[in-house]
Amino acid sequence: MTTNTQITEDRILILDFGSQYSQLIARRVRDAGVYSEMYAFDMSEEDIRAFNPNGIILSGGPESVHEAGSPRAPEVVFNLGVPVLGICYGLQTMSEQLGGKVEAGTVHEFGYAEVDILVRDQLIGELQDNENQLHVWMSHGDKVSKIPEGFAVTASTPSCPFAMVSDEARHFYGIQFHPEVTHTSKGKEILSNFVHKICGCRSLWTSEHIIDLRIEQLRQQIGNEKVLLGLSGGVDSSVVAALLHKAIGDQLTCVFVDNGLLRLNEGEQVMQMFAENMGIRVIRADAEERFLTALAGEVDPEAKRKIIGREFIEVFAEEARKLDGVKYLAQGTIYPDVIESAASKQGKA
Structure with a gap:
């Protein structure tokens, strides 16, 4: 029998960088039967450790990593030893902070896109819409131009070569599109793969x-x-x-x-x-x-x-x-x- 304390034992922390879709991330995680809470990106190291998450999601956001004073994820996020998923701006700040590079895109993508699957990691699994393709919703100007050491590119578009990346050894994942919106047809499954298969969370939040x-x-x-x-x-x-x-x-x-x-x-x-x-x-x-x-x-x-x-x-x-x-x-x-x-x-x- 599941106790009231146990239903929040498996938990995902969402750090909000200001995206209009951030609340949707929390909703999708809870739809997957996993407890989640969302806090501002500048949550203290002490509070992050006290939350004791099974995994962390970095949301999208409106800023550019090149802007002075633009938000960054607390360093403890990458040292805590738990899986991390960066979405849109979350991917970009993760790449910059771990030694990659982000540049202003010559083509800004806002809307429907077809992503070509190159490598099937744990996040992608067997998912596809067409053969080795995902139908997704893009919303970005900047894009990752160099991935950090240890990362591999797992999916791309013609104008966004690093649409999905992962470092499976450290369980770090990044996606340039928004899996939380309904326009990304396999978005719920992508988030479910992260919280269940990668983070090991059980579906206790019913x-x-x-x-x-x-x-x-x-x-x-x-x-x-x-x-x-x-x-x-x-x-x-x-x-x-x-x-x-x-x-x-x-x-x-x-x-x-x-x-x-x-x-x-x-x-x-x-x-x-x-x-x-x-x-x-x-x-x-x-x-x-x-x-x-x-x-x-x-x-x-x-x-x-x-x-x-x-x-x-x-x-x-x-x-x-x-x-x-x-x-x-x-x-x-x-x-x-x-x-x-x-x-x-x-x-x-």
Whole structure:
């Protein structure tokens, strides 16, 4: 039986150099059943060692390795003894740092390309679209002009002679295209080969295991304290409500603000599902008249949005003040919203 601790034992570290596709790398790794986390390229040596990755992926990025102050991978990445995969800019900085050379390309490749397979290393394996060809998505101006000692070229295009390279002895791999995007038809398989065959990671990161892990984490974090959650009936808050209820039971109270703007009978459905069927304590705040009065005569969509948001906060706060002993406020939101709201170093690929 897999324990909650074990599902994150096999892990991939992604160092972000600012590509717009970096989050996709993490997604593809987790789709392969392997836990991953992404950090900025300047992550400290101490933190990298503490993370204890089975492998490291260097993302793409918008900068040129020739620019003063352009980002570099921490040296520990190449001394840690774990496999490394450099993607686009990740390949270029790895090549420069290990003794190769990168130059500005005379032909910039942005879009579909056909890569000719020259050597079948562990990363490529038996993959192909046409005979000894891969259909990929390129996005680069600079290109590697000399590979470091110990590396071999494994795939190329007419304008990019080092489209894929590898040093199998040290388990270092580099690719000039983006395997994380859907336009690279065998991209998921390439990343799967890296995390499974090369890094030796098991497929432990599954939906069932993730739910068990989150429930255990919630119990440890919350203890015996009370939690308040704003329940809308949408996917985000509904998932949080279900997880919290399974973790802490009656310690959870939900406030459902019925603003009168829902679909027909949706308010009753929310109460039936969560209060009656699941046994969650749900306080229904009937605020239809209040919302409709506040919205009366307003035609501007943005103004309406702000009115609804303001009224929701006020109604929710009024209900919250009626409760005693609540220590935590829970919020349900999807991961892309977290990324969009956070300060980001991302740029073009």
